[in-house]
Amino acid sequence: xYRVVLFFLYALSxxxxxxxxxxxxxxxxxxxxxxxxxxxxxxxNISRSFPEMSYDGIDATVRDFYxxxxxxxxxxxxxxxxxxxxxxxxxxxxxxxxxxxxxxxNRNAVVMVGHLGNWEIFTGLPDLRTHxxxxxxxxxxxxxxxxxxxxxxxxxISRIRTRHGACSIIExxxxxxxxxxxxxxxxxxxxxxxxNPHINTSxxxxxxxxxxxxxxxxxxxxAAKMGMPVLYCGLIRHGRGNNEAHFELITENASECxxxxxxxxxxxxxxxxxxxxxxxxxxxxxxxKTRIV
Numbered sequence: 001x002y003r004v005v006l007f008f009l010y011a012l013s014x015x016x017x018x019x020x021x022x023x024x025x026x027x028x029x030x031x032x033x034x035x036x037x038x039x040x041x042x043x044x045n046i047s048r049s050f051p052e053m054s055y056d057g058i059d060a061t062v063r064d065f066y067x068x069x070x071x072x073x074x075x076x077x078x079x080x081x082x083x084x085x086x087x088x089x090x091x092x093x094x095x096x097x098x099x100x101x102x103x104x105x106n107r108n109a110v111v112m113v114g115h116l117g118n119w120e121i122f123t124g125l126p127d128l129r130t131h132x133x134x135x136x137x138x139x140x141x142x143x144x145x146x147x148x149x150x151x152x153x154x155x156x157i158s159r160i161r162t163r164h165g166a167c168s169i170i171e172x173x174x175x176x177x178x179x180x181x182x183x184x185x186x187x188x189x190x191x192x193x194x195x196n197p198h199i200n201t202s203x204x205x206x207x208x209x210x211x212x213x214x215x216x217x218x219x220x221x222x223a224a225k226m227g228m229p230v231l232y233c234g235l236i237r238h239g240r241g242n243n244e245a246h247f248e249l250i251t252e253n254a255s256e257c258x259x260x261x262x263x264x265x266x267x268x269x270x271x272x273x274x275x276x277x278x279x280x281x282x283x284x285x286x287x288x289k290t291r292i293v
Contacts, residue, residue: 061278142169225255
C-alpha cells in the first residue's frame with residue numbers, strides 16, 4: 001500500500017505548481033461545500049476565539065481556512081519532487097540572530113511551533129548556512145513528530161519530510177533519550193506545541209484565543225530539566241509561494257524560569273500571529289475537547 005500511495009503522490013508532484021493550485025480550488029470546494037470536513041469544529045473554534053467577529057467575518061474566515069488547508073495539501077505533495085532550491089525560493093526567514101544566539105551557548109535548543117501557515121514546507125529547506133545565515137547544518141534541524149496510527153501514513157509523511165535531507169526527524173517517544181545522549185549536540189528541536197494534551201489535566205493553563213486552554217507540558221519540562229534555551233518560531237503564510245518563519249528567543253535557560261512561563265510566552269506569541277493571520281491556523285483541530293470553566 002505504501003508503494004502504491006507513494007507512486008501516485010510522486011507522479012502528481014511532478015505537475016507544475018500552478019496546476020497544483022488549480023486542483024487546490026477543487027479540493028477546497030469539496031472539503032468545505034461537499035464533505036463539510038469538520039465544519040462544526042471549524043465554525044465553533046473560530047466563533048469562540050473571536051467573539052467580536054460578525055457572522056459575515058466568520059463565514060469569510062471559514063472559507064479562507066479551507067482554501068488555505070487545500071493549498072497546504074497540494075504544496076506538500078508538490079514538495080515531494082520539488083528541488084530544495086525551488087522550495088527555498090518560497091521560504092524566507094527572519095530572526096536568525098535569535099537562533100544563532102541560542103546556538104552560541106553550545107547547547108541544544110527547544111523551538112516551539114504551532115500549526116500555523118504551511119509547517120510541512122519548512123522540512124525541505126536548502127542549506128541553512130549559505131541560504132539563510134543560520135549557524136547550523138540542516139541535519140541539526142530536528143523535527144519532533146507524533147507517529148500516526150496508520151503505518152502507510154507514517155511512511156509517506158516521513159518520506160516527504162526527509163526526501164531532501166534538509167532536516168532530521170525523530171519520534172516523540174524517543175526524544176528525551178536522544179537529548180540526554182546528545183546533550184552537547186547543538187541541535188534545534190522543533191516541537192509542535194498547540195495540540196490538545198493527551199490527558200486534560202495539564203499543569204499549564206493559558207488564556208489563549210479568549211479561552212482557558214490546557215497546554216502541552218513536554219517542551220517546557222524537557223527544556224527546564226536540561227537547562228536549554230527556548231525559542232518561538234512563527235510560521236506565516238502571506239500567500240501562495242510566500243512563506244516566512246520568524247524566530248524569537250523566549251529564554252536562554254528554561255531552568256531559570258518560573259513554572260509555566262515558557263508555555264505562556266509561547267501561547268502569547270502564537271496568539272499574536274494567529275490574530276494577524278486568522279485563516280492560516282489549523283481550525284479543524286479539536287483543540288478544546290474539554291472546556292475549562
